[in-house]
Amino acid sequence: MMRTIAFDPSYNTTGFAVVEGQRLVAYGTIKSRGECSSEKYASIMHQVGDLCRQHEVVKAVVEIPPHFSYGRSTGDNGQQKNLASIQKCSNAAAVILGELGKIGIRAVEIDAHKWKMVRGQNLNKKHMIAMARRLFPQLREVALNDHEAEAVSMAVLNC
Secondary structure, three states, rough: OEEEEEEEEEOOOEEEEEEEEEEEEEEEEEEEOOOOHHHHHHHHHHHHHHHHHHHOOOEEEEEEOOOOOOOEEOOOOOOEEEHHHHHHHHHHHHHHHHHHHHOOEEEEEEEEEHHHHHHEEEEOOOHHHHHHHHHHHHHHHOOOOEEEEEHHHHHHHHO
């Protein structure tokens, strides 16, 4: 069966999940490391490559941030993200896509705004965590952040 990895890109904390069919293989976060942006993006790139090789994935799903700010685009403090913050997320997505291309993994790009729409409403972070826990009951008993939850949901919905 084919393994799929999904990424919820962010400048500081990128969520990832690996699924094989409807089985959750791994999930977690990539923490960018470094003093400057080039070091942080390089650390994301290397960790993406390592995860893909470790889990022998053959397909990837990458959330593409919106090119505008909307109500759901909030930081950890709950405040709406500005365009500079969204640009950093877009850069992280580009780095992830570049690494996937370099190592020969086909990637599907998912529009952040469109895939989270349900009945005309955009799912918030709380909804995403609840969805991931419904998909995989073993996640009900563990701490799960919104980056991990989004990656888990994307992986399952696009495997």
